[in-house]
Amino acid sequence: MKKNFTVVCNFKMNLIKRANYSRAIKKVNCENLILCPNFCDIANYSKLTKKYNLKIGAQNVCAEKNGAFTGEVSAEILKFAGAEFCIVGHSERKKRFFETMSQANKKIKQLIEQNITPIVCVGEDIKKSTYDTEEQTKFANNFVKSELKSVLNGIDAKKVIVAYEPIWSIGTGDVPTTKHISSVCHGIKEACKPKAVLYGGSVGVSNINQIYGIKSVDGVLVGGESKNPKNIAKMLEIINQ
Numbered sequence: 001m002k003k004n005f006t007v008v009c010n011f012k013m014n015l016i017k018r019a020n021y022s023r024a025i026k027k028v029n030c031e032n033l034i035l036c037p038n039f040c041d042i043a044n045y046s047k048l049t050k051k052y053n054l055k056i057g058a059q060n061v062c063a064e065k066n067g068a069f070t071g072e073v074s075a076e077i078l079k080f081a082g083a084e085f086c087i088v089g090h091s092e093r094k095k096r097f098f099e100t101m102s103q104a105n106k107k108i109k110q111l112i113e114q115n116i117t118p119i120v121c122v123g124e125d126i127k128k129s130t131y132d133t134e135e136q137t138k139f140a141n142n143f144v145k146s147e148l149k150s151v152l153n154g155i156d157a158k159k160v161i162v163a164y165e166p167i168w169s170i171g172t173g174d175v176p177t178t179k180h181i182s183s184v185c186h187g188i189k190e191a192c193k194p195k196a197v198l199y200g201g202s203v204g205v206s207n208i209n210q211i212y213g214i215k216s217v218d219g220v221l222v223g224g225e226s227k228n229p230k231n232i233a234k235m236l237e238i239i240n241q
């Protein structure tokens with residue numbers, strides 16, 4: 001049975017020409033596609049929203065409302081540029097820019113105030129070699145629940161999308177089993193009842209069908225493959241079949 005399934009493309013710090021996306025996606029149904037380019041390209045990509053019925057997101061936002069924060073971009077500015085979604089707490093922000101859960105919590109609040117839907121990333125950092133698959137799933141479930149508790153403190157989870165991204169799977173090609181993804185995403189729904197739960201980590205043309213088939217998953221957060229608009233179009237074709 002066909003289900004509503006969102007594809008979020010995180011361009012990361014890559015310059016991807018709007019015309020390349022435009023060409024690749026023109027014949028596919030894009031109503032569940034969210035493109036997250038770099039800050040400077042948000043307004044540019046926003047021009048595609050009407051023509052292709054897609055949505056635009058950002059990859060980060062400032063935790064403060066406005067004022068003397070040189071080099072930062074506020075939720076209000078994102079809204080003005082055309083963003084309707086924003087990724088928060090991506091593992092690369094945590095690891096490379098030392099972002100904390102309490103900063104992510106403040107960012108989510110700023111976004112909600114501007115009516116931008118936060119896409120909140122959670123996920124265990126390691127795949128433990130001493131664990132069997134069941135132990136890894138249990139570890140992930142506990143890890144994610146404790147992250148959600150702090151990152152969503154004081155926030156109505158119905159206003160956010162949660163992306164389950166096991167950090168060991170990001171950019172590695174090492175995708176957890178269907179059973180693992182299913183269990184953790186189901187656990188997220190039980191724990192906080194968000195708007196939707198996405199899976200992210202090495203998603204591509206070869207495994208989109210398998211992930212689409214997981215009942216507790218409402219979409220995917222795609223990183224590396226976003227650089228290839230033709231493959232994104234193929235993924236949309238597969239899920240719209």
Ligand code: PGA
Nearest residue numbers: 170171201202222223224
């Ligand atoms: P990946 O990245 O698809 O390249 O694994 C996912 C992400 O960083 O959100």
